[in-house]
Each structure stands twice: as C-alpha cells, then as structure tokens.
Amino acid sequence: MLKHILTSAVFAGIVAGIFAAIINLWAVIPMVMEGELYESGDRVHFAADGSPQSDAGSPSILEEPSRHIMPAAFSVVTFTGYAFLMIAGIALAERYGHRLSLRQGLIWGLCGFITFQLAPAMGMPPQLPATPGPEVEPRQLWWLMTVICTAAALGLIAFGRNPMMFVGAGALLLAPHIIGAPRLDTYFGFAAPELAAHFVGSSLAATALTWSVLGLACAWFWLRLTREEA
C-alpha cells in the first residue's frame, strides 16, 4: 500500500511536472519575463512624457536559458506534492469502496484544478510581476484556507450521502470568498493591463491542462500498480 502510494505519486508527479514546465515555458513564462520589463523600468506604460502606449512582445526564453532550469525542477516538486495529496485522496476513497477508473482520474484532476487554482484565483488571480499586492503572509493564509475549504466542499459533493452535506459544501465553497482575500486599497499595477489579463488567462488554462494530466497520470499509475497484484 505504502509502496503503491509512493511509486504512483512520484511517477505521476514527474509526468505532470514536466508537462507543466513545458507548457509554462511556452505559454506563461514569457509573459512573466515581459512583466519584469515593467518591474525593472525597461518598459514604461503611460509614461510621463505623454506616450500612453508601450511596446508589446515578450523576451525570448532562449535569451537566458539557464534561468529556466530551477523553475522547471520546482514545477516537478510542486506537482509531485500535489500528486501525493491526490493519491492519498484516491487511496482513502478506495478504502470506503469507491473504486477508481481512468475517467474518474480526470475528474480528480479537474477537482484539483478547482481547489488549488480556480477557487484561489477568484480572490487572488495569478499575479504578473509589476502588479504589487499586499503582504505575502496573509495571502498565503487565505490561499491555504480557500484550498482546505474548497477541497472539503468538493469531497462532500462527491461522496456526501444526504442533502445537508450539500448545504455544508455550499457554505464551505462560499466562506473564503465572503471573508475575502487580502487586497490593497489602491491599484498599484504598472504593467500593461492587456498583458496582466492575458497572463491570468494563460496561467489558468495551462494549470487546467496540467491538472488534467496529473489526474489521468495518478489514476493510470495507481490502477496499474494496485490491480497488478489482484
């Protein structure tokens, strides 16, 4: 059991982490680098000299290839972490008789996306460099609270047996957003709004795909390893 959990989480995490690294390098990281041009002042939007527009276009990821090695490694670490949580959930569900299938793996993946990306994004959208936000600790706390509430709510919706559980799930889904994420009283962002919006859309789309891959990979490895013995 322990061996299956470890093995399937590590393999699924590596698959999804490499997928994430590639799709982010292609579709998201160039915009992070473009945001940094505003952060460093190399590009200025609505400059004082009266020119409101700034050049569009991201730096090439090939300009500085070495900077992408560590983030790619960390995306494998991140998705291995997520894989451990997902496999723990799958193993727990199977203990209570909910047998897994590959299709359900995809649903696990999409629920992971809702829990860890979509719900937190409602209060704190993916943040482009050059868009200052409040202190990091309260935001991390809100992120954690939102993730725990959303995961619990989705668990109740998926496995709940009586209507009261759905009511509880609704309350859990709403609670973090009623409390509200930490915000600044003023807008400080100095990157082009088009770039920030494009970044948020691409980041969410990339994580949605990556979570789908993670769900399928977790289910595939788990089914292969646990059903082999039976």
Add this chain to the structure above:
Amino acid sequence: MKDDVKVIAQTADATQADAGLLGIVGAIMLGAILLFSAGFAQATVMHDSSHDMRHALAFPCH
C-alpha cells in the same frame, strides 16, 4: 483453537488497515512538505530559484 485463529485473523486485518491509513497520512504530510518548500518557503534562495514557477502556478509569491 478456532477462536485463536479468528483472533489472529482480526489482528492481521486491523494491522493492515492501520498500515493503509498510515500510508495515506504519510502521503498527505509528504505532499504538504513538498508544496511548502516549492511554493511557500520565503527563504531568498528558495524564492529566487522557484520564482517564475511560483508566478506561473499562482502561488502567493511576493
């Protein structure tokens, strides 16, 4: 004798169940540790080396 066998069988079941649960709890803890180090740790070296990934995956970064 029959009873003895039953007791042994029950104990084996309980141990297996606990081992399963232990694995699940261990996986949750391991997952949390990995996520904390990749997404949350604020030490400069951790932050700088994971920076682009934290932005791309929408961890509250800085």
